[in-house]
Amino acid sequence: xxxxxxxxxxxxxxxxxxxxxxxxxxxxxxxxxxxxxxxxxxxxxxxxxxxxxxxxxxxxxxxxxxxxxxxxxxxxxxxxxxxxxxxxxxxxxxxxxxxxxxxxxxxxxxxxxxxxxxxxxxxxxxxxxxxxxxxxxxxxxxxxxxxxxxxxxxxxxxxxxxxxxxxxxxxxxxxxxxxxxxxxxxxxxxxxxxxxxxxxxxxxxxxxxxxxxxxxxxxxxxxxxxxxxxxxxxxxxxxxxxxxxxxxxxxxxxxxxxxxxxxxxxxxxxxxxxxxxxxxxxxxxxxxxxxxxxxxxxxxxxxxxxxxxxxxxxxxxxxxxxxxxxxxxxxxxxxxxxxxxx
Numbered sequence: 636x637x638x639x640x641x642x643x644x645x646x647x648x649x650x651x652x653x654x655x656x657x658x659x660x661x662x663x664x665x666x667x668x669x670x671x672x673x674x675x676x677x678x679x680x681x682x683x684x685x686x687x688x689x690x691x692x693x694x695x696x697x698x699x700x701x702x703x704x705x706x707x708x709x710x711x712x713x714x715x716x717x718x719x720x721x722x723x724x725x726x727x728x729x730x731x732x733x734x735x736x737x738x739x740x741x742x743x744x745x746x747x748x749x750x751x752x753x754x755x756x757x758x759x760x761x762x763x764x765x766x767x768x769x770x771x772x773x774x775x776x777x778x779x780x781x782x783x784x785x786x787x788x789x790x791x792x793x794x795x796x797x798x799x800x801x802x803x804x805x806x807x808x809x810x811x812x813x814x815x816x817x818x819x820x821x822x823x824x825x826x827x828x829x830x831x832x833x834x835x836x837x838x839x840x841x842x843x844x845x846x847x848x849x850x851x852x853x854x855x856x857x858x859x860x861x862x863x864x865x866x867x868x869x870x871x872x873x874x875x876x877x878x879x880x881x882x883x884x885x886x887x888x889x890x891x892x893x894x895x896x897x898x899x900x901x902x903x904x905x906x907x908x909x910x911x912x913x914x915x916x917x918x919x920x921x922x923x924x925x926x927x928x929x930x931x932x933x934x935x936x937x938x939x940x941x942x943x944x945x946x947x948x949x950x951x952x953x954x955x956x957x958x959x960x961x962x963x964x965x966x967x968x969x970x971x972x973x974x975x976x977x
Contacts, residue, residue: 650724725769729779829852
């Protein structure tokens, strides 16, 4: 992908799915401030229209297209709407996703199917639809939001993990096929660690307690900045947060030890003591089959949220990691010299 040249953000038309909450919402607002023209996609019509109005009133350019990414015809309509309004597409970001908390045998098959329809088939529909438009434009980027769980499955979110494994497999295969044919299209997989979004609140929950995220947890801004960097700079894949990289490496180099550790820790770390649905006396409305309309960037995570990731910044900017290594070397030399003098 080193020979692919992507436009500056302020010259791009970007299609963004999952734009009404969490990472997608933060990415949309950040991209609009940097001058990108946006096609905002989600099932949440009220929230999406509000975001469209917000961006346009602030001097940006945005078009809201209500669509279910699990429906191929809806996704094709998104592409047509983007071309009609803006004349083409430069980057297509597949961010829409849903989740379910519960043991695999607890969750009904229809919930498993619905999760895969959004998380996997939504990415497939978006990516394959984007290719034709990007080629017509002379090239561009496809950015698929996977997860740390694309590399390492965890309990309680088993089918979500499976869907993100599938996203990784599809994305890697698509990248190779496009590279082999010489298509000027960058294909990137973003792998966020736990991110403080409404993710847990919107997930369907079969546990007795309310769902939560295992630490470390990062701000959605960290993921959004990473995504927008990849809109301008071709990348194969990027971890958002060192916690995700460590989990992936642990699963690769010590799989059985990682299994044991997760079995001991991750059942409790994903469930609060607060009873499920305690706020209303009923289970909260989830977003698996019906959209949420709350237009929220962040969720209800009660622990510390990391606002930056030095690891992710270093992985995207080699000069940062080089500077850190030089700095560490100088520090070590200074300490050694001081010890010698003493």
